[in-house]
Amino acid sequence: MHTPLDAFAAFDPSPPSDRASVPTQLPTAASRLRRRLVGINVAAASTVLALSWTVRDGLATRVTGPLTLGMILLALYTLTLCSSALWYDRACAVQCDPLVTGDDEQEQR
Template identity: 45%
Template sequence: MVPEHLRVMALHIRRRFVAVNAATVLALAGLDLILPDALATPMAGPVTFGMALLGLYGVILIGSAVWYDRAFAARCDRPAGDLVGVREER
């Protein structure tokens, strides 16, 4: 049985991860709806504003995935391992 404090912590971490990524997707979709031609604006040669925003979203997605992994390792994995007597070397 998983202790309640670990279950709550995992839920909090998941919600933050989903919120960051959903907000980014909604911002990109909203920008496309509000300013439909803005994403096609050339910035530097063949690179458009939309391509730059998509690249930024990729960075945010990778960064949030790294944060998610580290947050779970620090806040959930170690306490759960301590409960069952397992220690992992990092």
């Protein structure tokens, strides 16, 4: 007989023996990657904000056709956000997932 709490069994905290098997370098690697991601995005946002504050009406300057300097800066900022998110996803998979790097197979042998 199933109880309503059986559906949440997957969310129960792991026993201490499972937590001990997590390599100590994983939290360090994840923290380092997170700091890099935040640093890249803060630098990009700060650059756009600083330029908009200093240039002011210059952002409305037409560069080519209907494109203005402000539109190009926002497009570059969006590109930076998307590329840094993709980089972060790939870096986390490579540095924090033992199945991607093959470390799990070596440990089982």
